[in-house]
Amino acid sequence: MKRSNRWMWLGLVPFLAMVLLFQLIPVVSMVAGSLKPATGSGISFGFYARILQSAYYMQAIKNSLLISAASSAIGIVVGLACAYAITRFPARTRDRLLMLSNMTSNFQGVPLAFAYIVLLGSNGVFTLLFKQWGWSVFADFDLYSWSGLVLVYVYFQVPLALLLLYPSFYGIRDQWREAASMLGASRWQFWTSVGLPVLSPAVFGTLGILFANAMGAYATAYALVGGNYNLLAVRIGSLVAGDVVNQPQLGNALAVILALTTLLAVFLNHKMTQRTRKLDAVLGAGQHAAPKRRRQLRSWTPAAPAAAKEEL
Amino acid sequence: MDASTKRAGPAHRSLMLLLMVYLMLPLLATCIYAFAKEWQTTVLPARWTLEWFSGMFRDLRFLESLWTSLYLCLLGVAISLLVMLPAVFVITIYMPRLESLMKGIVVLPYAVPGVVAAVGLIRAYSSGPLNISGTAYILLGAYFVVVLPYMYQGIRNSLLTVSAGPLLSAAELLGASRMRALATVILPNIWPGVLVSALLSFSVLFGEFVLTNMLVGGRIQTIQVYLYQRMGESGHMASAIAITYFVFILILSALLMKLGQKVNGGMKG
Numbered sequence: 001m002k003r004s005n006r007w008m009w010l011g012l013v014p015f016l017a018m019v020l021l022f023q024l025i026p027v028v029s030m031v032a033g034s035l036k037p038a039t040g041s042g043i044s045f046g047f048y049a050r051i052l053q054s055a056y057y058m059q060a061i062k063n064s065l066l067i068s069a070a071s072s073a074i075g076i077v078v079g080l081a082c083a084y085a086i087t088r089f090p091a092r093t094r095d096r097l098l099m100l101s102n103m104t105s106n107f108q109g110v111p112l113a114f115a116y117i118v119l120l121g122s123n124g125v126f127t128l129l130f131k132q133w134g135w136s137v138f139a140d141f142d143l144y145s146w147s148g149l150v151l152v153y154v155y156f157q158v159p160l161a162l163l164l165l166y167p168s169f170y171g172i173r174d175q176w177r178e179a180a181s182m183l184g185a186s187r188w189q190f191w192t193s194v195g196l197p198v199l200s201p202a203v204f205g206t207l208g209i210l211f212a213n214a215m216g217a218y219a220t221a222y223a224l225v226g227g228n229y230n231l232l233a234v235r236i237g238s239l240v241a242g243d244v245v246n247q248p249q250l251g252n253a254l255a256v257i258l259a260l261t262t263l264l265a266v267f268l269n270h271k272m273t274q275r276t277r278k279l280d281a282v283l284g285a286g287q288h289a290a291p292k293r294r295r296q297l298r299s300w301t302p303a304a305p306a307a308a309k310e311e312l
Numbered sequence: 313m314d315a316s317t318k319r320a321g322p323a324h325r326s327l328m329l330l331l332m333v334y335l336m337l338p339l340l341a342t343c344i345y346a347f348a349k350e351w352q353t354t355v356l357p358a359r360w361t362l363e364w365f366s367g368m369f370r371d372l373r374f375l376e377s378l379w380t381s382l383y384l385c386l387l388g389v390a391i392s393l394l395v396m397l398p399a400v401f402v403i404t405i406y407m408p409r410l411e412s413l414m415k416g417i418v419v420l421p422y423a424v425p426g427v428v429a430a431v432g433l434i435r436a437y438s439s440g441p442l443n444i445s446g447t448a449y450i451l452l453g454a455y456f457v458v459v460l461p462y463m464y465q466g467i468r469n470s471l472l473t474v475s476a477g478p479l480l481s482a483a484e485l486l487g488a489s490r491m492r493a494l495a496t497v498i499l500p501n502i503w504p505g506v507l508v509s510a511l512l513s514f515s516v517l518f519g520e521f522v523l524t525n526m527l528v529g530g531r532i533q534t535i536q537v538y539l540y541q542r543m544g545e546s547g548h549m550a551s552a553i554a555i556t557y558f559v560f561i562l563i564l565s566a567l568l569m570k571l572g573q574k575v576n577g578g579m580k581g
Contacts, residue, residue, distance in 0.1 A: 014399070019417055022454060022457050085323075085327045085328050097332070101331070103565065110539050118342055216426065240430070240434055258427065266423040
């Protein structure tokens with residue numbers, strides 16, 4: 001075996017070449033581009049300074065952060081409630097429901113934005129209906145504004161949150177509930193002092209994924225508002241590949257800022273996953289078979305990463 | 313959780329119902345819109361028609377973009393398979409110590425949004441020795457990075473579930489050369505799992521818009537780019553395209569699930 005092992009390196013060569021060419025070099029090039037002064041050579045933080053001083057770009061960053069935070073917060077709350085509800089159904093129904101939400105998570109990006117335009121756009125079906133019925137509540141709803149974007153973002157955040165969260169509910173044992181109720185705790189007390197603390201790493205981890213997902217969302221926002229709403233991802237797109245304004249270096253700096261926020265969010269998820277594992281190891285002495293099988297199945301359920309992917 | 317405690321109360325039921333309605337509503341609306349002749353002021357369209365669908369299939373640009381998408385995605389998956397199969401094999405079987413490094417590389421695309429990846433690619437390849445900006449090459453390279461996590465996970469899982477290492481040693485002990493053992497023992501065994509990840513990667517690439525639009529937008533039209541362009545023109549036609557696209561993805565995921573179940577069944581057996 002040993003003798004011929006040195007040739008095995010050859011199998012890695014194409015992989016390393018591809019990763020180098022299309023993953024590492026672009027990232028290095030982007031960072032280098034953001035640090036290059038407009039004229040001359042050396043390192044300069046000029047572009048970052050310009051971004052910090054520009055009300056326009058700061059607004060884009062602020063809008064992106066706010067929309068991501070709002071849509072992740074709504075997504076996590078709805079996702080938690082739905083994830084709990086879904087664990088209360090018999091296995092067959094649960095799998096059907098998961099499949100349905102999984103299926104709809106394929107409906108994102110351009111088609112999703114389009115569907116919302118059909119529904120709630122300025123000539124959307126509901127918009128016209130409500131106008132005819134005289135429902136003034138919706139009169140000042142604008143799909144192409146902040147609230148509209150949050151609404152559409154929530155659509156792809158909820159199934160993702162649901163798929164990422166529901167397995168962790170299986171980590172809460174019935175024995176704990178029985179023990180708590182025997183000791184006189186109410187349902188509410190059980191959830192606030194036992195249930196939610198046990199779930200919290202999963203919740204914060206998922207929150208990180210949702211946040212990164214929303215920060216990087218480009219297709220949906222671009223298809224929905226084009227350049228009309230000031231968002232970081234859209235701004236980067238128009239700076240780098242746009243037809244009118246073309247300032248690639250500024251785009252590089254903005255892209256580095258965006259990458260830093262998503263990396264931070266994914267790092268949070270990583271830390272939280274580690275914590276969950278530790279928790280599992282402590283509590284895992286009497287694991288029964290069911291949650292284990294779940295986990296195994298999950299690795300084959302492509303839904304969560306697939307949904308996360310498109311927008312990332 | 314045993315069966316007796318598993319009872320969804322009315323609150324849970326209505327919550328789930330609400331969720332499903334919420335998730336299905338945009339889909340349903342697009343679907344109805346695609347079949348509607350006039351749909352202005354009534355809850356359901358006044359008249360139905362198939363003309364948007366027939367118009368779509370008569371549109372050469374639609375067929376062309378569909379073909380471009382299929383072609384590019386298949387090529388992307390093929391490249392990824394060719395590169396990833398040997399790499400994951402070597403790492404998993406012979407160099408398990410490098411696995412954590414590989415995982416780090418492979419997970420990175422999750423954390424880097426498509427916009428950011430596109431910015432880097434454009435800067436790196438719009439000048440210099442490798443001027444491939446705006447061509448299919450740069451797109452295929454980007455596609456490779458996009459499907460990296462799925463491919464790695466799928467191939468690695470398959471190798472581990474069939475215990476490729478011991479299998480290989482056994483075959484070699486029985487006198488097969490390594491290449492022969494690979495071709496006749498390992499590959500057929502991991503094939504179903506690899507097929508699942510290939511299909512998954514394909515469906516991810518098929519829905520890809522960000523990279524395509526930013527890297528080769530205008531020059532190469534995939535189905536997503538085409539859909540985006542038609543959105544502004546005819547709403548009904550765009551709905552028909554969106555629904556066709558969605559049905560296609562649905563068939564693909566159904567196939568994926570069937571295959572996945574088979575692979576899982578094999579794992580248990």
